[in-house]
Amino acid sequence: xxxxxxxxxxxxxxxxxxxxxxxxxxxxxxxxxxxxxxxxxxxxxxxxxxxxxxxxxxxxxxxxxxxxxxxxxxxxxxxxxxxxxxxxxxxxxxxxxxxxxxxxxxxxxxxxxxxxxxxxxxxxxxxxxxxxxxxxxxxxxxxxxxxxxxxxxxxxxxxxxxxxxxxxxxxxxxxxxxxxxxxxxxxxxxxxxxxxxxxxxxxxxxxxxxxxxxxxxxxxxxxxxxxxxxxxxxxxxxxxxxxxxxxxxxxxxxxxxxxxxxxxxxxxxxxxxxxxxxxxxxxxxxxxx
Numbered sequence: 001x002x003x004x005x006x007x008x009x010x011x012x013x014x015x016x017x018x019x020x021x022x023x024x025x026x027x028x029x030x031x032x033x034x035x036x037x038x039x040x041x042x043x044x045x046x047x048x049x050x051x052x053x054x055x056x057x058x059x060x061x062x063x064x065x066x067x068x069x070x071x072x073x074x075x076x077x078x079x080x081x082x083x084x085x086x087x088x089x090x091x092x093x094x095x096x097x098x099x100x101x102x103x104x105x106x107x108x109x110x111x112x113x114x115x116x117x118x119x120x121x122x123x124x125x126x127x128x129x130x131x132x133x134x135x136x137x138x139x140x141x142x143x144x145x146x147x148x149x150x151x152x153x154x155x156x157x158x159x160x161x162x163x164x165x166x167x168x169x170x171x172x173x174x175x176x177x178x179x180x181x182x183x184x185x186x187x188x189x190x191x192x193x194x195x196x197x198x199x200x201x202x203x204x205x206x207x208x209x210x211x212x213x214x215x216x217x218x219x220x221x222x223x224x225x226x227x228x229x230x231x232x233x234x235x236x237x238x239x240x241x242x243x244x245x246x247x248x249x250x251x252x253x254x255x256x257x258x259x260x261x262x263x264x265x266x267x268x269x270x271x272x273x274x275x276x277x278x279x280x281x282x283x284x285x286x287x288x289x
Contacts, residue, residue, distance in 0.1 A: 026085075026262045029068050033058045056081050056250075062258050064101055064193070064220045069258040070250075082127035084247035089120075089266045091202045091244050096120060097265045098246040099197035101216060105257040107151055107190045113143040115254035117158065118198040122241040128158075128249040135161050135237040138249060139198040139211045144171070144185055151188045155211045155229060161237045170211070170229050179231040186213065186226040188255075193218055194226075200238075207236035220261065 033056070056070050063069025070083075089096050098118040117140025119128060126134045142156040155170040157177060168177035171184045188194075193216040201208040210230045215223035238244060246264035250256045 027067070028058060028063070028070055028260065028262075031058050031068065056083065059258065062103075063260040064218060066218070067260070069103075069260040071256075071258055080249060080251045082247060082249045084121060084124055084127065084245050085262075085264050086124050086245065087264065088124070088243045088245060089264070090242060091120070091200065091239065092242060094266060095199050095201040096244065096246065097197055097199040097263070098248065099195065099265070100248060100262045101193055101220060101260045102196050102256060103191075103193045103258040103260075104188050104255045105191050107188060107255040113254065114140050114156070114251050115256040116141055116196070116251070116259070117156075117249045118196060118246075119158075119249070120200050120238060120244040120246050122238060122244055124245040128160075128247065135159075135241070137200060137207060137209065137233065137236065137238045139209055140249070141196070141213070142169075151190070152185055153188050153227075154185050155227065157209055157231055157233060159233060159236065159238070168231070168233075170231060173231075176234050177231050178234075179229055184229065192216075193220075195220075195222055200244075202239045203232070205235050205239055207233040207239040209233060 059069050059071045061067070062071070098120065100116070100118060102116050104115055117128065117138040119136055119138035119140075121128065121134065121136035123134055128136050128138050136159070138158045140156050140158060141153055144152045144154050157168045157170070159166055159168075166176075168174065170179050173179040195212075195214040195216045197210075197212045197214075199210040199212075201210075208230060209232075211227065212225065213227040214225050217223070233239075248259065248262065250259060
């Protein structure tokens with residue numbers, strides 16, 4: 001019955017997805033580690049792992065409904081990885097949402113405070129790190145305090161302009177990054193899947209960023225919302241870009257166990273995002289029948 005119910009939901013929501021131009025859903029089922037790591041080679045990703053040549057790995061199982069997913073190749077490596085989707089989007093045309101299903105685990109033993117961030121960049125040839133000539137905005141999950149036993153998280157917004165990075169906490173509102181929303185902190189459950197969605201909207205010279213985190217089961221069925229905050233980044237360089245690229249940055253020792261069903265959606269609605277996710281799950285289940 002659950003399969004049938006999800007199929008009906010997907011069918012009903014696909015209509016809302018159809019008009020969304022250039023929407024991308026990446027389930028990684030057709031990828032291997034080699035094809036994911038090869039920059040600009042048919043897979044539409046530019047990938048880097050903080051100087052570590054192994055970059056990301058594709059696990060044969062462990063994703064949503066136990067399908068393929070992205071993992072870091074070795075979580076004992078002190079490194080991080082970035083994947084930038086190579087299709088260009090225009091922020092002046094409307095909001096852009098980058099989303100993913102993320103599994104968090106081994107949180108009490110990992111010593112990096114940040115498991116993953118989702119963002120947009122003004123270039124598709126560099127990564128989300130301090131590089132001259134690069135501008136990006138990255139909304140990322142972060143522990144409130146360091147320490148293995150602390151599973152209380154908030155969100156951070158990291159922005160960079162030409163190699164100079166600044167980080168803002170969603171807990172603290174400021175004139176440079178004013179925040180509003182339903183919760184400033186949330187407690188992660190080890191072993192859980194979460195749907196994470198970052199929406200970026202140009203507003204003059206400012207960039208509005210909404211970050212939403214929703215509980216999920218291992219089949220991608222969403223539950224309660226644990227975090228839903230909006231921040232206004234004043235005088236953002238990215239807000240003045242006419243071309244941006246969506247992507248994510250994952251941290252090897254931050255508790256990120258798997259990434260699945262990544263979406264990059266221009267002018268989204270919540271139904272569009274849910275429709276894309278449900279469509280991916282529906283296609284996977286059809287393949288497995």
